[in-house]
Amino acid sequence: MENCCFSKIKPVIYVDSDACPVKSEVSDYAERFKVKAVFVTSIKNKMNTPLPGDWVYVDWDKEAVDLYIMNHAKEDDIVITADIGLAAGLIGSRVHVLSPKGVHFTDRNIDAMLSLRHVSAKTRRQGKRTKGPKAYTHQDRECFKATLIKILSNCAGNYDSLLN
Incomplete structure (x- = not known):
């Protein structure tokens, strides 16, 4: 089953926090x-009153957040990101990767998503316009919450079975 945790260790949730619309939900469910919960963001997006959780501020470089997450996320951890390239790099390490819209990136769906991303980039390089992402909706938020709860519940069940 794709949503089951593979080991018996509590996961860490890493959030690609730059422009992430579900930070408060992640904070609530982590608690x-x-x-x-580790929120990783570039220093330019530093918050005066951050949400509960650990906050890591990285360099301005556009790939700094991705590199931090790639270097710290391990098997069974959960990463929240809309970055398909980052997702592709993590799922091979048995990291659960979830988009803010509730898409659980897996070996079964990542190739198609990477192909679509490639076609869109190629079209833009040719000077043509492509449609941007659809607006974030209440339904997207609910789907995200349901998927995160499912992953966390499965992980909690595996971890709790160690204690019994």
Whole structure:
């Protein structure tokens, strides 16, 4: 099953926090499931009053957040990102990768998503316009919450079985 945790260790949730619309939900569910949430963002997006969780501020470089997450996320951790390239790099390490819209990136769907991204980039390089992402909706938020709860519940069940 794609949503099951593979080991018996509590996961850490890493959030690609630059422009992430579900930071408060992640903070709430991390607290509810008693797992660590690490919000990774560039220093230019530093918040005066950040949400509960650990905050890591990285360099301005556009890939600095991705590199931090790639270097720290391990098997069974959960990463929240809209970056398909980052997702592709993580799922091979058995990291659960979830988009803010609730898409659970897996071996089964990542190739198609990478292909679409490639075609769109190629079209833009030819000077043609492509449609941007659809607006974030209430339904997207609900789908994200449901998928995150499912992953965290499965992980909690595996971790709790160690204690019994």
